[in-house]
Amino acid sequence: MPFNRPLIIVLLLVALALLMVRRYTGDEAESVRRSRLIMGTVVEIAAFGRPEAELDRAVDAAFAEMSRIEDLMSPRRPASDVARLSEAAGPVAVAPETAEVIALGLEVARRSGGAFDLTLGRLKSLWGIETEEPRVPTPQEIRRALEGTGPGALQLEGRRVTKGGPGLAVDLGGIAKGYAVDRAVRVLRVAGIESASVNAGGDIQLLGTRPDGRPWRIGIQHPRDPDKILATVSLDEGAVVTSGDYERYFTAGGVRYHHLFDPHTGYPGTLSRSVTVVAPNAALADALATAAFVLGPEAGLELLAGYPGVEGLIVGADGKPVLSDGLRGMVSWP
Amino acid sequence: MTALDRMIVLGLLGAAILSFQLTAPGEAGERVVVEQRGKVIFTAPLNSDRRVALSGPLGETVLVIHDGRVCVESSPCPRKICMGMGEISRNGELLACVPNELLIRVEGGREKEGEYDLLSR
Numbered sequence: 285m286p287f288n289r290p291l292i293i294v295l296l297l298v299a300l301a302l303l304m305v306r307r308y309t310g311d312e313a314e315s316v317r318r319s320r321l322i323m324g325t326v327v328e329i330a331a332f333g334r335p336e337a338e339l340d341r342a343v344d345a346a347f348a349e350m351s352r353i354e355d356l357m358s359p360r361r362p363a364s365d366v367a368r369l370s371e372a373a374g375p376v377a378v379a380p381e382t383a384e385v386i387a388l389g390l391e392v393a394r395r396s397g398g399a400f401d402l403t404l405g406r407l408k409s410l411w412g413i414e415t416e417e418p419r420v421p422t423p424q425e426i427r428r429a430l431e432g433t434g435p436g437a438l439q440l441e442g443r444r445v446t447k448g449g450p451g452l453a454v455d456l457g458g459i460a461k462g463y464a465v466d467r468a469v470r471v472l473r474v475a476g477i478e479s480a481s482v483n484a485g486g487d488i489q490l491l492g493t494r495p496d497g498r499p500w501r502i503g504i505q506h507p508r509d510p511d512k513i514l515a516t517v518s519l520d521e522g523a524v525v526t527s528g529d530y531e532r533y534f535t536a537g538g539v540r541y542h543h544l545f546d547p548h549t550g551y552p553g554t555l556s557r558s559v560t561v562v563a564p565n566a567a568l569a570d571a572l573a574t575a576a577f578v579l580g581p582e583a584g585l586e587l588l589a590g591y592p593g594v595e596g597l598i599v600g601a602d603g604k605p606v607l608s609d610g611l612r613g614m615v616s617w618p
Numbered sequence: 619m620t621a622l623d624r625m626i627v628l629g630l631l632g633a634a635i636l637s638f639q640l641t642a643p644g645e646a647g648e649r650v651v652v653e654q655r656g657k658v659i660f661t662a663p664l665n666s667d668r669r670v671a672l673s674g675p676l677g678e679t680v681l682v683i684h685d686g687r688v689c690v691e692s693s694p695c696p697r698k699i700c701m702g703m704g705e706i707s708r709n710g711e712l713l714a715c716v717p718n719e720l721l722i723r724v725e726g727g728r729e730k731e732g733e734y735d736l737l738s739r
Binding site: 289292293317319320321324325326328344347416481483485486487488494500501502503504505513516517524525526528531560618 | 710736
């Protein structure tokens with residue numbers, strides 16, 4: 285066959301055009317990743333599978349929703365529901381979102397026998413773990429800070445909250461961040477996003493599966509080596525929250541004092557190093573992780589077993605990890 | 619096939635390869651992006667060394683870009699957690715100073731290859 289110059293040029297140009305089209309349309313879905321500082325932590329949102337402008341709008345709206353929840357539940361904002369509650373002597377009407385968080389918190393407080401507590405505001409201020417000058421309080425100070433606290437210390441009727449005593453200070457620290465993550469995911473879902481992740485300093489909620497269809501791989505921080513992961517959990521959707529004694533702490537006299545207090549003693553819990561909870565939503569995972577940390581490996585796993593769809597990994601004070609039965613097939617070790 | 623034919627074919631192939639190389643997406647160059655309250659307040663390429671002071675509510679945080687890596691050299695915040703976070707260099711990695719409201723991340727270039735998608739800690 286004789287060489288046909290016009291034909292070969294056309295063929296080469298067509299091939300080139302096809303290559304460029306494939307290069308630019310690609311087979312990768314659109315994605316955006318954004319981060320903000322909200323609730324004193326880095327919040328990272330990744331969203332996939334829609335045009336970039338649409339993803340941008342949805343992610344902005346999700347961040348705005350988390351900031352709104354922070355305005356409602358931060359004890360450091362004088363107009364927040366939590367600050368108003370701590371100041372009040374009588375009943376206080378709170379936002380429906382705050383009421384929802386308090387209802388869930390009271391339920392976990394009751395079912396954990398008081399290992400989770402929404403009324404530790406005074407105790408936390410006393411220790412000042414998150415301030416510049418943390419200190420070990422005297423036993424008398426701790427006794428006074430615990431007076432009137434416990435699962436029965438708050439009454440919730442509809443949106444009205446009544447404290448057991450005027451001096452009680454409410455603290456939603458062990459649950460509000462998880463709730464804010466859930467709200468962000470709800471905003472993304474309503475915006476039509478089918479694949480996304482929200483990670484607020486380790487409180488994670490997944491929306492749908494990953495864009496490539498494989499499960500999400502969640503690395504679990506090693507409680508003693510910051511450069512290592514303890515394990516990887518594979519998940520199609522749901523929430524993962526880890527609470528550990530390495531997150532916020534100070535040392536005095538060779539002892540590590542961290543931020544996960546045992547409400548019965550007023551001192552940091554001593555039975556666990558870290559707890560990871562997998563649950564349908566991050567608010568529940570957040571509260572259960574704190575409660576299971578205080579309860580320790582044995583009673584902690586027992587508490588988690590009472591909740592459908594909830595699994596857990598607890599590293600005891602001896603450094604040994606224990607798993608709930610349902611988590612066994614989902615975990616891989618490095 | 620004449621010499622002209624060969625030149626045309628080779629020329630087109632060369633153009634194809636060149637345009638492919640020049641227009642490859644996702645290779646915009648690695649850069650450091652600093653955000654405050656959701657707004658980008660500073661951006662610089664990761665491959666040119668420099669030191670920069672950025673203002674936050676507590677004062678000036680000093681960032682150092684050196685050898686394709688970025689770290690916080692000094693900070694007015696009380697606990698200096700941002701300084702203890704070390705250096706970052708890969709796409710998507712973050713440094714944060716919560717008290718001084720600065721979020722520093724690396725964008726562009728190679729994605730950090732890891733054994734996980736998200737870290738729970």
